[in-house]
Amino acid sequence: MIELFVSSLITFFVVIDPPGCAPIYAGLTAGVPAVHARAMALRAVLIAGAILLVFALFGQAILSAIGASLDSFRVAGGILLFVIATEMVLEKRTQRREDRAQKIIDTPEIEDVSVFPMAMPMIAGPGSIASIMLLMSKGHGVERTLVILAALGLILALTLLALIAAGPIMRVLGDKIEAVITRLLGVLLAALAAQFVIDGLRGSFF
Template structure:
């Protein structure tokens, strides 16, 4: 039992990669208050949990009913992630936040909230992307009919998402100590890395589609 749980936890932790997501999250939420960060983390984690549990139990039948392949899902996710990466490189998100911070008598009464990044890109595709969806589907299908093992896999998934909550909240505080100049440099660097990751998603999706054809 312990071996099943640990194997599932390690696999899901590596695939979801909370430490890799944390710096991107910290930079994307720079300049926002702690309440906003907590809201984004908890909302994203809950959304990711619902999505992953949905695919864990329905999985292939759901995608098949919608006529969507994992290749198409991966390619579309990569494209959307690439758009976010471009905004990070050219600091479009920072510009929007600065404009929202400018005094305006009309908008003071109708103050806009910061961008909601909880569903995209934090929940999808970071926490519940094609990789984690495929992984949970595979783990559940390998233990089809073994209900105790499947329960342990679901427990490992929830433990992984809980660890993601802790890591994301801690990373935000660390980035705050770096200062505005360093944060801007980190934003651009992570934007380039994110663009490369998004491109890899698209390449993987297209390659898989061609090989499967």
């Protein structure tokens, strides 16, 4: 169970990327009163958590409804995560997030960023949804489910702290250090993604 917890923890940390969300949130909430910014951060994390919980508990039922097997989802999810990992290594994911955030900033009538873009797609995006469904598909049982959800809860708590402390984090990390961390996490995610694909192919053909 410890191995599952660590694997889940690393996967969620890499995909959700709390340090990467912090500067985006700082840009989105520039000039917003601290109390309001904290409230939006909490709301964003809670909404994202609810979305991921739904896919964790009912993801397999959704797959069954559309006639897809778990092994096919492992392959598809692994490919999706590998694409995200490649974008992280090449810094395209960060650029896309920043572009999305700038569009929100440039639209004056949008004030509450907790639902879009923070909760979805930045926290509960395609990568994190695929990740939790892939992890849940590895086995059954209450203990395994609780271990995976505990790892998710810990990462969401870290994400909340990162959003609340976005300003100080930006000053401490700086752009260069953040870029290095993002690329390292991208390499780890690529390895995890490859393993998902291998598991899916093994389950389908062997």
